[in-house]
Amino acid sequence: TYSIAEGQQLYASYCVGNREPVRSDFVQAQPNQQPQHETLHDVETGWRIRKGNFAFTVNGYFMSYLNQLVLTGKLNNVGAPIRTNVADSYRAGIELDGGIKLSNHFTWNANLTLSQNRIKNFTEVLYDAANNETDIQHHNANIAFSPSVIGGSVFIYRPFKNAEIGLLTKYVGLQYLDNTSNHSRSIDPYFINDWRLSYVFKPIGMREFSVSFLLNNFMNVKYASNGNTYPYISAGQAFSSNYYYPQATRNYLLMVTMRF
Numbered sequence: 001t002y003s004i005a006e007g008q009q010l011y012a013s014y015c016v017g018n019r020e021p022v023r024s025d026f027v028q029a030q031p032n033q034q035p036q037h038e039t040l041h042d043v044e045t046g047w048r049i050r051k052g053n054f055a056f057t058v059n060g061y062f063m064s065y066l067n068q069l070v071l072t073g074k075l076n077n078v079g080a081p082i083r084t085n086v087a088d089s090y091r092a093g094i095e096l097d098g099g100i101k102l103s104n105h106f107t108w109n110a111n112l113t114l115s116q117n118r119i120k121n122f123t124e125v126l127y128d129a130a131n132n133e134t135d136i137q138h139h140n141a142n143i144a145f146s147p148s149v150i151g152g153s154v155f156i157y158r159p160f161k162n163a164e165i166g167l168l169t170k171y172v173g174l175q176y177l178d179n180t181s182n183h184s185r186s187i188d189p190y191f192i193n194d195w196r197l198s199y200v201f202k203p204i205g206m207r208e209f210s211v212s213f214l215l216n217n218f219m220n221v222k223y224a225s226n227g228n229t230y231p232y233i234s235a236g237q238a239f240s241s242n243y244y245y246p247q248a249t250r251n252y253l254l255m256v257t258m259r260f
Contacts, residue, residue: 012045021069021083028080036085039066046095053101063091070144070179073125073231089119089143107156117146124180128233136238142181145226147189149173166196177229177242185231185240190223192216208259213252220250 001011021035029035046059067085074082093115101107122138142148153169175187198212224244231240 007050009048010046011048013043015042015044016040017042025069025083028076028082030076030082033082033084035069035083036067038068038085040064041066054099056098057096059095059097061091061093061095065089065091068119070119070122072123072179073127075125075127086119086122088121091115091117091143091146093148105158107158108153109156110153111151113150115146115148117143117148119143119179122179124178124231126231126233126238132233134233136180138180141179142176144176144179147173147175149189162200164196164198166198168194168196172225177227178231180231182231182240185229185242187224187227187244190221190225192221192223193219206258206260208257210257212255212257214255216251216253217248218250222249223247 001009003009017040019038019040021037025035041064042061043063044059044061046057048057049055065088067087068089069083070086070089071081072084074084076082093113095111095113097111099107099109119141120139122141124136124138126134126136128134149171150173151169151171153167155167155169157165159165169192171189171191173189176182177185177187195215195218196212197214198210200208200210203209224246227242227244229240229242231238233239
């Protein structure tokens with residue numbers, strides 16, 4: 001870390017991490033194809049500034065994986081899915097994070113991540129009704145459940161002491177259900193907004209009493225944040241059965257906190 005001026009810093013880091021396969025990776029694997037441990041090399045560098053009512057950080061990263069364990073569609077001899085090591089994959093991107101106090105009443109914090117998440121070479125395995133296996137090669141494919149755009153915003157208004165009204169916004173870009181970059185096996189982007197109202201006071205005999213009310217997804221957006229897919233071969237063609245986990249539409253939450 002290097003301080004270039006008052007309230008400004010440059011920084012860089014290099015890290016190495018290793019992770020063993022989980023128990024199910026060993027249990028489900030074919031006897032002659034035991035999984036190998038994953039190795040991650042992570043390089044990050046960035047700049048941060050904090051001056052008065054303003055703070056901002058920009059961070060760039062490159063995460064290189066060796067032998068990352070991923071689902072390929074491959075099944076073992078009892079039909080259980082197998083995670084397979086892929087030789088070379090990576091995540092690279094830039095993260096922006098900042099906040100500003102506009103006045104004694106208004107504060108705004110926001111973040112944005114733009115990234116590429118790729119498997120350089122990947123073999124997808126599909127089966128037909130007779131359990132015949134078909135291998136399909138993919139190059140520079142997107143890693144599953146890794147959106148290339150993620151953004152968020154928190155806008156806070158304080159009308160009077162101990163009271164807050166917050167607008168919370170989140171955007172998540174397109175995600176793939178598997179590692180094939182196939183748009184027919186993906187989760188649509190979603191954009192949701194929540195309202196949060198809170199009030200804190202200190203009654204006699206209590207250190208703090210707070211009440212918060214959340215109006216989540218107040219625009220009543222219908223969206224899914226997760227899911228899975230089952231691709232297969234039928235009549236010589238590839239098909240997919242997708243399954244999604246729908247999230248709640250407009251919903252409410254009341255929270256009371258008492259500290260003594």
